[in-house]
Amino acid sequence: MSGLARLTVTRAWAVLALATLVVFALAENDAPARAATLAILLIAAFKIRLVFLHFMELAAGAMPWRAILEVWVAVVTAIIVGAYLFTPV
Amino acid sequence: MRPSDPTAGHADLDTSPVTGQRRLAGDEGVWSFITADLCLFAVLFLLFMTERYKAPALFETSRQALDPLLGALNTLILLTSSWLVALAVHRAREGQRAAVRRHLTLAMLVGAGFALTKVYEYWHKIDAGITLLTNDFFMFYFALTGLHFLHYVGGMAVLALCLAKTRAEHQDARYLTWLESGGCYWHMVDLLWLVLFPMIYLLRAP
Amino acid sequence: MVERLKYLRFLTWCGPVFLAVFIVFWGILGHTIPPVPADLPAKDIGDMFRAEANGIRIGMGMAMMFAVFYLLWGLALAKIVEIGIEKDNNVLSTLAVWGAGLTVVPLMCSCVFWLAGAYRPEVLDDTILQLLYDMGWLMIDMCFWVTSVQMIALGMAFIQDPRREPLIPKWMAWYGIWVGVSFVAELLMPYFKGGIFARQGTLNFWIEFFVWFFWIVGLTTYMVSALRRLEAEARGATSTERAQAGEGVGKVAGATL
Numbered sequence: 001m002s003g004l005a006r007l008t009v010t011r012a013w014a015v016l017a018l019a020t021l022v023v024f025a026l027a028e029n030d031a032p033a034r035a036a037t038l039a040i041l042l043i044a045a046f047k048i049r050l051v052f053l054h055f056m057e058l059a060a061g062a063m064p065w066r067a068i069l070e071v072w073v074a075v076v077t078a079i080i081v082g083a084y085l086f087t088p089v
Numbered sequence: 090m091r092p093s094d095p096t097a098g099h100a101d102l103d104t105s106p107v108t109g110q111r112r113l114a115g116d117e118g119v120w121s122f123i124t125a126d127l128c129l130f131a132v133l134f135l136l137f138m139t140e141r142y143k144a145p146a147l148f149e150t151s152r153q154a155l156d157p158l159l160g161a162l163n164t165l166i167l168l169t170s171s172w173l174v175a176l177a178v179h180r181a182r183e184g185q186r187a188a189v190r191r192h193l194t195l196a197m198l199v200g201a202g203f204a205l206t207k208v209y210e211y212w213h214k215i216d217a218g219i220t221l222l223t224n225d226f227f228m229f230y231f232a233l234t235g236l237h238f239l240h241y242v243g244g245m246a247v248l249a250l251c252l253a254k255t256r257a258e259h260q261d262a263r264y265l266t267w268l269e270s271g272g273c274y275w276h277m278v279d280l281l282w283l284v285l286f287p288m289i290y291l292l293r294a295p
Numbered sequence: 296m297v298e299r300l301k302y303l304r305f306l307t308w309c310g311p312v313f314l315a316v317f318i319v320f321w322g323i324l325g326h327t328i329p330p331v332p333a334d335l336p337a338k339d340i341g342d343m344f345r346a347e348a349n350g351i352r353i354g355m356g357m358a359m360m361f362a363v364f365y366l367l368w369g370l371a372l373a374k375i376v377e378i379g380i381e382k383d384n385n386v387l388s389t390l391a392v393w394g395a396g397l398t399v400v401p402l403m404c405s406c407v408f409w410l411a412g413a414y415r416p417e418v419l420d421d422t423i424l425q426l427l428y429d430m431g432w433l434m435i436d437m438c439f440w441v442t443s444v445q446m447i448a449l450g451m452a453f454i455q456d457p458r459r460e461p462l463i464p465k466w467m468a469w470y471g472i473w474v475g476v477s478f479v480a481e482l483l484m485p486y487f488k489g490g491i492f493a494r495q496g497t498l499n500f501w502i503e504f505f506v507w508f509f510w511i512v513g514l515t516t517y518m519v520s521a522l523r524r525l526e527a528e529a530r531g532a533t534s535t536e537r538a539q540a541g542e543g544v545g546k547v548a549g550a551t552l
């Protein structure tokens with residue numbers, strides 16, 4: 001049981017580390033800036049969810065905290081993505 | 090924010106090892122603190138994006154003075170340190186005190202790398218004549234990362250305290266709540282950086 | 296036992312009174328809510344003092360009189376901790392009293408600077424009036440740590456409450472600690488005349504002051520119910536003591552109970 005739990009945590013960490021490398025690869029390259037930046041922001045949201053689901057152990061759904069974190073990541077992503085898209089070039 | 094269920098604070102007192110069903114890791118009160126902190130940072134993110142909206146060219150040229158490699162390195166450092174703390178919590182539930190100590194020590198050693206990188210980065214900027222008074226972008230850069238750095242320092246202190254408790258205390262439910270709460274705080278430091286890094290370093294103007 | 300809780304109900308209500316007077320007199324009449332922006336030219340601040348001198352005199356005078364109500368309220372909080380939670384160690388309740396008392400000092404002193412500006416603004420230079428207005432804000436904002444000590448000490452005490460349902464809920468305890476710690480953002484205030492960290496800024500005024508105001512209001516509502524519970528506990532303890540004593544004395548004493 002606990003060994004399995006540790007495996008989940010380690011798997012989450014591996015995905016997070018890999019996602020960080022992907023983000024870094026997307027950061028400064030020739031890909032269209034807008035698409036690359038949007039991808040980076042969505043990956044960030046995905047990473048944040050991994051952290052609170054598996055590191056902070058909200059995956060089991062302890063309420064209201066899981067709902068708070070889900071809303072938080074949605075709002076923060078919406079703010080950043082929205083402002084990024086609407087900022088005049 | 091509604092008042093928490095008064096009995097929930099003591100739910101951690103029943104010592105039954107985690108069954109994984111809807112049990113909150115850590116103390117409810119600490120989670121209120123984390124929520125308040127996350128809300129404050131969300132407002133700061135909004136203010137940053139508002140100022141960026143007003144001066145996109147300034148934010149873009151200033152951003153290019155930052156080194157994304159250092160930001161990515163710090164992301165990896167915090168993620169790894171968080172991972173080690175999460176493992177320590179699981180080990181504590183299994184009652185493996187030596188493994189908890191080992192994981193916490195490693196988490197602090199890896200975590201210390203964040204401070205090294207950050208101090209190097211700040212020093213480099215100040216050396217180049219860039220301070221929080223340079224322009225609006227660098228005001229946010231220093232203020233947001235500085236505020237986050239204070240959280241980080243607090244987190245390292247909490248980890249040290251958890252390590253001391255692991256050495257000294259009998260591993261009861263109270264101790265476990267301490268460790269879980271400290272761990273969740275440390276994960277929050279990690280989580281905030283996951284927003285700060287892309288928002289400050291990587292928002293490339295099209 | 297109930298004797299120890301005397302006056303506390305009165306002291307509790309001093310908190311909301313302090314807040315109401317401060318918002319109306321210090322804030323609105325005294326021209327500090329919203330703060331006059333730090334990036335305005337000195338002439339604007341000079342003109343403000345000359346045009347509003349009487350309002351500022353009344354506002355600051357009343358604010359100084361009622362500032363001490365924060366100490367009265369803070370004493371009630373510390374007593375709830377001392378009587379209701381602490382056992383053989385009164386460090387936290389003592390810190391809470393000192394924190395509340397010391398908070399009064401910058402509140403009063405900053406009012407004096409604004410009052411000094413309003414005393415004879417017609418003969419003072421604009422830059423001197425600007426300096427006085429700045430000094431008021433620097434004093435009230437930069438002395439944040441005395442209040443943080445009060446908030447953190449109280450928070451630490453509340454979370455140690457062993458009751459199944461704590462006198463002050465845990466979220467409120469941690470919220471206070473968070474507000475106390477979040478005041479460190481004021482450290483950035485002296486560097487800025489505009490933006491979110493300036494004295495009129497979103498973070499350093501609108502957020503930091505209002506999270507503190509909310510703490511005062513929220514805590515007061517819980518203090519009222521905490522006092523009621525402490526009184527009930529004290530009465531319960533007294534009647535058991537009497538009942539036990541009564542058995543020893545005999546039937547007559549027992550019958551009077």
